[in-house]
Amino acid sequence: MTDDDILAEFRAAEALLEGHFILSSGLRSSRYLQCARVLMDPARAARLATALAAKIPADVRARVDVVVAPAMGGLICGHELARALGVLSMFVERPTGTFELRRGFRLEPGQTVLLMEDVVTTGLSSREAIAAVQAAGGAVIHAASLVDRSNGTADLGVPFTPLIRLDVPSYSADALPPELAAIPAVKPGSRAA
Ligand SMILES: O=P(O)(O)OC[C@H]1O[C@H](OP(=O)(O)OP(=O)(O)O)[C@H](O)[C@@H]1O
Ligand SMILES: O=C(O)c1cc(=O)[nH]c(=O)[nH]1
Ligand SMILES: [Mg+2]
Numbered sequence: 315m316t317d318d319d320i321l322a323e324f325r326a327a328e329a330l331l332e333g334h335f336i337l338s339s340g341l342r343s344s345r346y347l348q349c350a351r352v353l354m355d356p357a358r359a360a361r362l363a364t365a366l367a368a369k370i371p372a373d374v375r376a377r378v379d380v381v382v383a384p385a386m387g388g389l390i391c392g393h394e395l396a397r398a399l400g401v402l403s404m405f406v407e408r409p410t411g412t413f414e415l416r417r418g419f420r421l422e423p424g425q426t427v428l429l430m431e432d433v434v435t436t437g438l439s440s441r442e443a444i445a446a447v448q449a450a451g452g453a454v455i456h457a458a459s460l461v462d463r464s465n466g467t468a469d470l471g472v473p474f475t476p477l478i479r480l481d482v483p484s485y486s487a488d489a490l491p492p493e494l495a496a497i498p499a500v501k502p503g504s505r506a507a
Contacts, residue, residue, distance in 0.1 A: 315365035320478045323362060327352045334494050336501035339436040341484040344494055346502060347461050349432035353390040363394035366458060366477040370399075370428070374456045374473075378428045380404055380421065382452065384413055384443035386504050387432035391460055395430050406446045411506060413446035421452035431459040434476065435484060437468030439505070444471065 324330050329351040335343050353359040367375065378401055383392025385407040396403030404421075406413040421427065427447050431440050434457075444454045454472050462468065462476035463484075485491065501507065 315361070315477075317478055320362070320365070323358055324352055327355065327358065331502075334497045334499045336487075336499050336507075337435055337484060338503045338505045339438055339484075340487065341435065342487055342490055342494060342499065343482060343484045345482045347433055347463065347480070347482075348502065349387060349391065349460055352460070353394075353432075359390060359394045360397070362460060362477060363391060363398045366395060366460070366475070367398035369477065370456065370458060370475050371473075374428065375399060377426050377455060379425045380452070381428050381430050382406060382415075382443065382447050382454075383430045384408075384439055388430055388443075391432050392430040395428070395458065399428070401428075406443050408505075413443050415446065415450050421447065421450050423451045425452050427452040427454045429454055429457040429470075429472070431457070433461045433463060434459045434468050434470070434474070435463050437464060437470050440468070440470045 329348045331346040331348050335346040380402045381392050381396040383389055383405045385405050389405055393403045404419040406415055429444050440457055447454050457470045457472050457474045459476045462479045463482045
């Protein structure tokens with residue numbers, strides 16, 4: 315799948331939003347990739363996950379035991395990637411503010427994990443999820459996402475394969491361009507403010 319094919323899937327799903335968004339990190343942006351809209355069509359989700367699986371290095375595909383995804387955004391794409399890789403799928407969630415494995419999910423010591431996100435902006439959520447997996451005994455060998463909008467800045471501490479990289483600017487709240495400052499902000503994600 316080319317970048318144009320991937321963008322066409324996002325456009326067809328009406329997932330390329332414009333406005334004034336408060337991101338998980340607190341940064342602001344005029345653009346938001348709403349992956350939930352992309353993933354609401356299971357056939358589209360499967361196409362994108364299959365394309366992403368093909369981009370992941372063959373040695374990683376051969377070694378990985380489990381895909382772990384941070385809820386909420388990572389859930390569906392993590393499950394679809396696990397299906398494409400033929401491995402198990404788990405998720406971490408943060409009911410008390412910090413990611414943890416719940417619901418009877420457990421990792422055997424040294425089990426190899428691929429961390430799957432929907433979007434990487436600063437990489438903070440991925441790093442927090444990786445820390446939770448490591449605390450649970452897993453060995454995170456790779457990270458992946460549908461979208462990397464970090465403009466090359468995110469360091470996840472492990473090799474990282476996004477399906478697509480998009481150059482999308484983000485701003486700190488006290489340095490908004492005038493066109494953003496002029497419109498009210500919305501916060502689509504679920505991280506507590
Ligand atoms: O790289 P980062 O700066 O951490 O931003 C990306 C994260 O933000 C979004 O999640 P969010 O915290 O909004 O919650 P959600 O997944 O529950 O919607 C997205 O799903 C990633 O997890
Ligand atoms: O940084 C985020 O919170 C974020 C950005 C984006 O474009 N899409 C998304 O789901 N989250
Ligand atoms: Mg998330």
